[in-house]
Amino acid sequence: xxxxxxxxxxxxxxxxxxxxxxxxxxxxxxxxxxxxxxxxxxxxxxxxxxxxxxxxxxxxxxxxxxxxxxxxxxxxxxxxxxxxxxxxxxxxxxxxxxxxxxxxxxxxxxxxxxxxxxxxxxxxxxxxxxxxx
Numbered sequence: 001x002x003x004x005x006x007x008x009x010x011x012x013x014x015x016x017x018x019x020x021x022x023x024x025x026x027x028x029x030x031x032x033x034x035x036x037x038x039x040x041x042x043x044x045x046x047x048x049x050x051x052x053x054x055x056x057x058x059x060x061x062x063x064x065x066x067x068x069x070x071x072x073x074x075x076x077x078x079x080x081x082x083x084x085x086x087x088x089x090x091x092x093x094x095x096x097x098x099x100x101x102x103x104x105x106x107x108x109x110x111x112x113x114x115x116x117x118x119x120x121x122x123x124x125x126x127x128x129x130x131x132x133x
Contacts, residue, residue: 029088034078057081
């Protein structure tokens with residue numbers, strides 16, 4: 001009978017490994033660069049996102065005027081891009097490698113999403129281009 005209980009314990013461990021609820025699923029990866037102004041810096045940020053994803057990014061506009069930041073309503077101030085599939089997993093892996101696979105508890109939401117920021121885009125493996133910065 002002793003071997004039966006050991007077998008049951010081994011079977012329980014094997015069942016844990018194939019638990020589908022413990023598997024990570026990535027639906028989409030949203031990348032965002034907010035520059036806070038339109039012009040040259042915004043176009044360079046768009047080039048960075050295009051190099052990283054291979055897709056054309058979407059420009060986001062300001063909702064309202066903020067005089068202290070010298071932002072006008074409907075002025076383009078940010079670029080974003082949504083990536084799905086294998087490319088999203090690859091970019092996420094490179095981003096987590098930059099963060100050394102450690103995130104704070106505050107980075108996670110109750111819905112199962114998480115977000116983090118990266119200071120330099122060249123840390124993601126993009127070659128430095130003096131035209132972009």
